[in-house]
Amino acid sequence: MPRPSSRISGIVPSGKDGWEVHFAAWTRKEAGEDIIMLSVGDHDFDTPLQTIEACVTAVRGSNHHYTPLPGLPRLRTAMAAASSACTGVETSPDQVIATPGGQAALYAAVQGVLDQGDHAIVVAPYYATYPNTFSAAGADFTVVETPAEDGFQPRADMIRAAIRPNTRAILINTPNNPTGAVYSRERLEQLAEVCREHDLWLLSDEVYWTLGGGEHVSPRSLPGMAERTLVINSMSKSHGMTGWRMGWLTGPEKMITLMINLNLVTTYGLPAFISIACSEALENRYGVSEIAERYAARRTVLLDAMRGMNDVTVRGSEGGMYVMLDISAVEPDDEKFAWALLDNEKVGVMPGSSFGEAAAGHIRISLCQPEPVLREAALRLRRFASSYGREAA
Numbered sequence: 001m002p003r004p005s006s007r008i009s010g011i012v013p014s015g016k017d018g019w020e021v022h023f024a025a026w027t028r029k030e031a032g033e034d035i036i037m038l039s040v041g042d043h044d045f046d047t048p049l050q051t052i053e054a055c056v057t058a059v060r061g062s063n064h065h066y067t068p069l070p071g072l073p074r075l076r077t078a079m080a081a082a083s084s085a086c087t088g089v090e091t092s093p094d095q096v097i098a099t100p101g102g103q104a105a106l107y108a109a110v111q112g113v114l115d116q117g118d119h120a121i122v123v124a125p126y127y128a129t130y131p132n133t134f135s136a137a138g139a140d141f142t143v144v145e146t147p148a149e150d151g152f153q154p155r156a157d158m159i160r161a162a163i164r165p166n167t168r169a170i171l172i173n174t175p176n177n178p179t180g181a182v183y184s185r186e187r188l189e190q191l192a193e194v195c196r197e198h199d200l201w202l203l204s205d206e207v208y209w210t211l212g213g214g215e216h217v218s219p220r221s222l223p224g225m226a227e228r229t230l231v232i233n234s235m236s237k238s239h240g241m242t243g244w245r246m247g248w249l250t251g252p253e254k255m256i257t258l259m260i261n262l263n264l265v266t267t268y269g270l271p272a273f274i275s276i277a278c279s280e281a282l283e284n285r286y287g288v289s290e291i292a293e294r295y296a297a298r299r300t301v302l303l304d305a306m307r308g309m310n311d312v313t314v315r316g317s318e319g320g321m322y323v324m325l326d327i328s329a330v331e332p333d334d335e336k337f338a339w340a341l342l343d344n345e346k347v348g349v350m351p352g353s354s355f356g357e358a359a360a361g362h363i364r365i366s367l368c369q370p371e372p373v374l375r376e377a378a379l380r381l382r383r384f385a386s387s388y389g390r391e392a393a
Ligand SMILES: Cc1ncc(COP(=O)(O)O)c(C=O)c1O
Pocket: 041, 100, 101, 102, 103, 104, 127, 173, 176, 177, 205, 207, 233, 234, 235, 236, 242, 246, 247
C-alpha cells in the first residue's frame, strides 16, 4: 500500500489507557459475570417514542433526498431557538449549522479557526477526542489543567500563562465530561477577558447544557463574546439521541457561512427524515425535562449513598452524566484502584488519569444505569474502599 498521510496516521489515542479497564469489564460482563458497568457514557434507555414516531412518519413521507448544506430551514430555525435558550443570546437560523453530532461540530469549529501550525489551549480534564481533533487540523495545543481541589473550575491565570504568539483559540467544556463540573459565571467572565485581551476564539462545548446542576452560563452571553465564541451542541445527551448523529454549531453568521463550504466537501448535508424528526424533537423538547430529571435523581442517589465515606471526596459532579470521586487517600494509583475494584467487587469505572493529570487519583462514575444499580454499586464501592489494603496490612 502507498504511504498514508501523516494527518491520518497522526490521529492516535492519547493519554493513559484507562479504556483497558472498560474493555475488560465489558468482556467479563458479556461472559456472564455480574459486572456493574459504570464506565460507559451512553444512555441506558431508548430515544423518546415521539421522536421515533416523527422519524417513521418522515421516512414514510418520501423524505429521501438531498437536503440544504447547512441543514433544512426548519431544522436551523429549531436549532437557533435551542441556541437562544442554551446561550442566552438571541440566535438567528443564519448563525447555526447542522452537523452529524457534536463531534462533527467540534471538528468543524477547529478546522474553521486554526491553520496548520497554529496553537490552541485545551482546558482539562477533557473529553477524549479533543487532542486528536486538533492534531487532525495540523494544529498544536497546550493542555491547561483545572485543579481538582478547586472543583475542576478553570483558572484564567493558568490559561493566560499558556498563551503563545500563535495561539488562536481556547476550548472549554461545561458541564464537563469527565468531571461533572459546571463552570461558574465568575470563572467564565475571567476567561472571556483573556479571549478579548488576546483576540482569541473561544470554542465552548455545551452538549450537556440541559443536564446541569444550577445555572448554565454560556460564555457566548458575556460582553463582546458572541463575535468570538463558537458553541458546540448536540441532541445526543439532551434528547436521548446518541445514535442519530445530530448536532450543531452556533457562531457569528460570517463564520457559519464559511462553515457551509466545509459541509460541501464533507457531509454534503444530512439525512432528510432524521432532520425532520430532529426538528420536531427540538420544537417540542421531546424527552428533555424527563432525561434531565432522571440524571439529577441518579446523581442525588449516588452522592447520597457515598456520603460520609471515609477517605473518598466528591469533586465537581454538579452536572452532566458523570460523578468524579477523589480516591487518592485510599489508593493514589487510580488505575490500580479501578482494576482492584473490578476484580474484587465487579464494578467497572474509568480511572481518572485517562482524562489528564488533574483527574489522577480519581475515578469517573457514569450515571447511565438505573437507580437500584447505582445504589448497589455504591454499596460495593463503600465495602471495597473501607477494606482496601487491610488484607495486605
Ligand atoms: C464533552 C463532549 N463533547 C462532545 C461529545 C460528542 O457527542 P456527539 O458527537 O454524540 O454529539 C461528547 C460525547 O460523549 C462529549 O462528552
